[in-house]
Amino acid sequence: MGSLILNENMKLYRRPRTWAMLGFMVAIVLFLSIMDWYHNDKRTEGDEWRNVVIEEKQQRSEILNDPKLNEENRSYNEQRVAILDYHLEHDIRPEEGTMWDAINGTAGLTILITLFTVIVAGDSLAGEFSGGTIKLLLIRPASRLKILVSKYISMLMFGILLLLILFIVSILFNGLIYRFGNIDLPLVMVNTEGEIVERNMVATLWKTYLFNGVSTIMFVTMAFMISSAFRSSAMAIGFSIFALFAGTIVSEVLQAYEWSKFILFSNLDLTQYLTGRPYQEGMTLTFSAVVLSAYFILFNLVSWLVFTKRDVAA
Amino acid sequence: MSHEPIVSLRHVTKRIGRSTIIDNLTFDVPQGEIFGFLGPNGAGKTTTIRMMVGLMSITQGEIIIKGENIKSGFEQAIRHVGAIVENPEMYKYLSGYHNLVHYARMVPGVNKERIDEVISLVKLDKRIHDKVKKYSLGMRQRLGVAQALLHRPSLLILDEPTNGLDPAGIRELRDYLRLLTRTEGITVIVSSHLLSEMELMCDRVAILQQGKLVDVKGIQEFMSSATEQVQTYIIDASPAEQALGALCDMDKVREAKAVPDGLELVAEREHIPEILADLMRLNIRIYKAQPQRQSLEDRFLEMTGGGQNG
Ligand SMILES: Nc1ncnc2c1ncn2[C@@H]1O[C@H](COP(=O)(O)OP(=O)(O)OP(=O)(O)O)[C@@H](O)[C@H]1O
Ligand SMILES: [Mg+2]
Numbered sequence: 029m030g031s032l033i034l035n036e037n038m039k040l041y042r043r044p045r046t047w048a049m050l051g052f053m054v055a056i057v058l059f060l061s062i063m064d065w066y067h068n069d070k071r072t073e074g075d076e077w078r079n080v081v082i083e084e085k086q087q088r089s090e091i092l093n094d095p096k097l098n099e100e101n102r103s104y105n106e107q108r109v110a111i112l113d114y115h116l117e118h119d120i121r122p123e124e125g126t127m128w129d130a131i132n133g134t135a136g137l138t139i140l141i142t143l144f145t146v147i148v149a150g151d152s153l154a155g156e157f158s159g160g161t162i163k164l165l166l167i168r169p170a171s172r173l174k175i176l177v178s179k180y181i182s183m184l185m186f187g188i189l190l191l192l193i194l195f196i197v198s199i200l201f202n203g204l205i206y207r208f209g210n211i212d213l214p215l216v217m218v219n220t221e222g223e224i225v226e227r228n229m230v231a232t233l234w235k236t237y238l239f240n241g242v243s244t245i246m247f248v249t250m251a252f253m254i255s256s257a258f259r260s261s262a263m264a265i266g267f268s269i270f271a272l273f274a275g276t277i278v279s280e281v282l283q284a285y286e287w288s289k290f291i292l293f294s295n296l297d298l299t300q301y302l303t304g305r306p307y308q309e310g311m312t313l314t315f316s317a318v319v320l321s322a323y324f325i326l327f328n329l330v331s332w333l334v335f336t337k338r339d340v341a342a
Numbered sequence: 343m344s345h346e347p348i349v350s351l352r353h354v355t356k357r358i359g360r361s362t363i364i365d366n367l368t369f370d371v372p373q374g375e376i377f378g379f380l381g382p383n384g385a386g387k388t389t390t391i392r393m394m395v396g397l398m399s400i401t402q403g404e405i406i407i408k409g410e411n412i413k414s415g416f417e418q419a420i421r422h423v424g425a426i427v428e429n430p431e432m433y434k435y436l437s438g439y440h441n442l443v444h445y446a447r448m449v450p451g452v453n454k455e456r457i458d459e460v461i462s463l464v465k466l467d468k469r470i471h472d473k474v475k476k477y478s479l480g481m482r483q484r485l486g487v488a489q490a491l492l493h494r495p496s497l498l499i500l501d502e503p504t505n506g507l508d509p510a511g512i513r514e515l516r517d518y519l520r521l522l523t524r525t526e527g528i529t530v531i532v533s534s535h536l537l538s539e540m541e542l543m544c545d546r547v548a549i550l551q552q553g554k555l556v557d558v559k560g561i562q563e564f565m566s567s568a569t570e571q572v573q574t575y576i577i578d579a580s581p582a583e584q585a586l587g588a589l590c591d592m593d594k595v596r597e598a599k600a601v602p603d604g605l606e607l608v609a610e611r612e613h614i615p616e617i618l619a620d621l622m623r624l625n626i627r628i629y630k631a632q633p634q635r636q637s638l639e640d641r642f643l644e645m646t647g648g649g650q651n652g
């Protein structure tokens with residue numbers, strides 16, 4: 029099994045395309061960090077942060093005075109004001125104007141990780157069919173299941189590598205810009221019970237990464253399933269990317285129907301339980317975990333059955 | 343050398359949808375021989391090979407390699423097999439060397455020395471670190487042979503291995519396959535639709551046609567049975583016109599006509615000496631009388647229904 033994974037990694041990292049993706053990842057983190065720094069309100073960087081916080085608090089209070097304000101906006105603004113008060117009372121500066129602002133911002137790049145991993149995964153399996161190399165790969169003393177699993181593991185490793193690059197480059201680069209000031213700053217946030225709490229910044233960041241990683245794993249699994257069924261990279265990559273972008277739209281359109289909570293896409297974004305605003309009333313993290321596991325098992329079962337049972341003809 | 347066959351096919355049948363592509367094949371491949379699959383396009387050579395290496399499922403019957411059933415004991419059986427199925431497609435973005443490293447890792451016991459040994463065997467030393475996408479067809483074919491030999495298989499299966507090789511390359515391959523069977527006791531199965539190639543290479547051939555086994559014969563037997571039959575001869579005689587007239591009058595001559603290299607004559611082998619003697623009695627000078635090689639091909643076409651497909 030180890031040598032099969034080595035093989036998959038060799039096929040992956042000896043292609044220029046893979047390095048282009050890794051390079052692009054680094055470049056986009058650098059670019060976004062610079063943009064963030066450039067457009068920062070420079071007052072937030074020094075001791076003037078209090079004035080900025082007080083200003084924002086005043087703005088939000090004015091908004092709250094408006095009697096026509098709807099319920100959702102009202103509760104959001106109330107929360108913000110509470111957080112701002114917390115910052116002032118406990119003398120904790122907000123992330124704005126520190127290295128953490130851009131670092132938290134680049135966490136959104138996890139979607140790029142999903143995209144790249146899906147492209148690589150779709151090609152990893154289907155590419156063997158279209159290139160004809162599958163014939164020489166399967167006539168060795170390694171079962172088809174082992175080959176499938178080794179490809180799967182190598183893809184997950186690629187995803188993790190991208191995640192590490194995102195994390196390390198982002199921390200290092202933004203750290204250098206701000207000379208690692210406020211590196212131990214806690215994150216002030218509202219938890220699901222509505223209380224204001226302090227959280228470790230890095231731990232929260234990784235929680236976001238990992239929750240997004242769940243969706244990466246699901247899309248990779250889907251790409252593998254389509255690869256082994258249709259044996260076409262274009263199909264696997266195209267369909268998975270389409271699902272990646274259209275999925276949220278689908279679940280939004282169908283939100284009114286109760287059964288839509290069983291749709292894969294309604295459960296992919298686990299951060300909905302971090303913010304305490306689930307897709308439908310009554311959905312819990314456990315519910316989503318069960319639904320996701322069911323899809324995960326189904327997808328893998330299909331890939332496995334199709335890949336191990338079907339003739340390799342062309 | 344044991345007399346156990348290295349490969350046995352028992353009532354092997356392959357159906358895809360409603361069509362039967364391989365129909366009830368039963369034969370053994372003896373150890374240490376070069377065994378040919380001979381048949382026209384679409385006869386089912388590649389399909390049979392795909393079933394032997396586990397790429398295709400077997401609808402009915404079974405294939406045993408070195409005592410292991412390819413279906414139930416796949417990993418055990420395939421360990422003894424090295425193969426090229428149709429074109430040897432390699433990872434184009436990797437060098438030839440890394441392609442070999444890739445396959446070497448999949449079988450226990452193939453070390454760096456063995457990789458180098460195989461590379462010099464197929465004479466790819468100079469280009470082995472180039473990317474495969476820069477290889478010519480013949481070089482890819484050589485790399486294909488290299489990956490098949492890497493793990494010292496006892497059975498080598500090569501589907502149309504001479505495809506893309508130049509005459510020197512074909513000859514080298516032939517000599518090398520001979521050497522493997524003689525010195526290491528390896529069994530080789532090659533497929534081809536060219537009888538002339540099979541004749542030079544194989545000890546025994548199985549003739550396939552439309553998915554059915556027509557015959558399995560030792561190549562000597564096959565060739566001599568062909569020579570017993572009616573054959574075409576080319577005769578260089580002078581004066582040619584008189585000779586042609588005389589030939590046309592003879593009962594033993596089935597057919598005679600003028601062709602660019604002389605006179606073409608169809609007759610039974612047994613009658614040839616008499617025919618030639620009759621010509622000489624008419625004071626016709628005979629410089630050459632040669633059986634046509636083409637007639638072996640004709641014989642093969644006859645057996646396989648004139649080379650028609652499907
Ligand atoms: N996947 C498939 N589905 C349906 N029919 C197939 C399939 N693969 C092969 N065939 C049919 O099976 C028959 C045998 O094909 P095969 O490729 O084994 O022939 P071959 O003897 O290798 O021919 P060639 O000399 O052209 O390589 C052909 O008639 C072909 O059309
Ligand atoms: Mg063929």
